[in-house]
Amino acid sequence: MASQTEENYLKTLFNLANDKNEVNISELAAQMQVSMPTVNSMVKTLQKNDWLIYEKYKPVILTQKGKKEAALIIRKHRLTEMFLVNKMGFGWEEVHEIAEQVEHIHAPKFFERMDEMMGFPTIDPHGSPIPDKQGRIQEINYLTLSKCKAGQTVILAALTNSSTEFLEFLNSRELSLGTELTINSVENYDQSMVATYVGHTSETLSEKVCERLLVRVIG
Amino acid sequence: MASQTEENYLKTLFNLANDKNEVNISELAAQMQVSMPTVNSMVKTLQKNDWLIYEKYKPVILTQKGKKEAALIIRKHRLTEMFLVNKMGFGWEEVHEIAEQVEHIHAPKFFERMDEMMGFPTIDPHGSPIPDKQGRIQEINYLTLSKCKAGQTVILAALTNSSTEFLEFLNSRELSLGTELTINSVENYDQSMVATYVGHTSETLSEKVCERLLVRVIG
DNA sequence: TTATAATGTTAGATTTATCTAACAAAATTG
DNA sequence: CAATTTTGTTAGATAAATCTAACATTATAA
Incomplete structure (x- = not known):
């Protein structure tokens, strides 16, 4: 072990x-x-x-053995994060530190119960996929928002960075996974975007932010 | 730390x-x-x-410092055991091993949320008191069943031993905290007791078992 | 009350995970 | 392509938590 x-x-x-x-x-x-x-x-x-x-x-x-072991640790981490958010009422910006410790617990039933209680989720609170019990990861290829064009409508699906600071920034702008955004315009000079979404008209998002947002284009 | x-x-x-x-x-x-x-x-x-x-x-x-620290670790252990039983559906015989690991997690909010979600319990699944946030333990003086006499009625309140084997024995006899027992007789030779409780008439309990059961006399 | 047993300590070694200092190989660049 | 920078390795040290063997103290009991 x-x-x-x-x-x-x-x-x-x-x-x-x-x-x-x-x-x-x-x-x-x-x-x-x-x-x-x-x-x-x-x-x-x-x-x-x-x-x-x-x-x-x-x-x-x-090695294959190493990859599987790693994926199973990541599984425990992500299940824990999801459990903390969905079942214990934590904010997505609070869960990483706790999961970092819980992921090392050796108790398969503990994580299986979490999984069951949540109805077998496939992503964690930051949109990252949860590896299955065999350590397999279903890779989804989202686009970064920065690759999108003015006029497109997208759904925020995941993040490439989940630092507390970034998550708190998103909270402050009321941006969460599932939010539908319409890109009003892209600023040529600095690649910042102006977008509209529920409760926010013409919110400006810097290139740095857009690069960290993964989206699914829906229109 | x-x-x-x-x-x-x-x-x-x-x-x-x-x-x-x-x-x-x-x-x-x-x-x-x-x-x-x-x-x-x-x-x-x-x-x-x-x-x-x-x-x-x-x-x-x-020292006082040492006692408080110890009590706070025991608090985390017992809160975890209670959470596993009450919120995650584990049996009381399964939780010790998991709590033994979880008790070392440094995340006050994690345990506070457990506590809140359970409505601030004062005992764990084995009837042991949960120390408060200041590390104070409310000591309750139960009697061991072996000290009781024939004819008395008691409520099973706690255990002096929580080994998996003992807990599985109690499960097999459908004995759980809160069970009301009436002592039919005490065998003079080996101090074994014959007791009656919901679903069980004349169940024999060895002295070894009676010594490990803590009760409140109600009649 | 002394011999024996039980309990506790010291010395020194081992493993794990880390460090700094010094050196070696590979990559980059003028 | 030679000089320099970056990257990687070796050697040797340290701290934490453990061990065994040998010795010391305290407790027990004949």
């Missing part, structure tokens, strides 16, 4: 993996907020337990 | 403390399932952080 620390490395590796499934030591060190030698020694340990493939001076790659 | 390991020592110290608030190193070692030298070095660490008082060759005593 992976230690709590190892679980955090696996999860981070899964999230950082690029199209080739590779992660650099330096990226991992930055994300985990530890030094490169620490990562170096940890990837050797993880390799011994067949969680990943490592060769000197090469980026690391999770 | 106490580490998870330190939290476990504090909790165990609290539970083992006798009338003088003292705990022997050997008891603690046995309960924690570690060697005496491990305990010896840990109590020195705990003393440095003012969790307890330690003098060579003397039993250790929790």
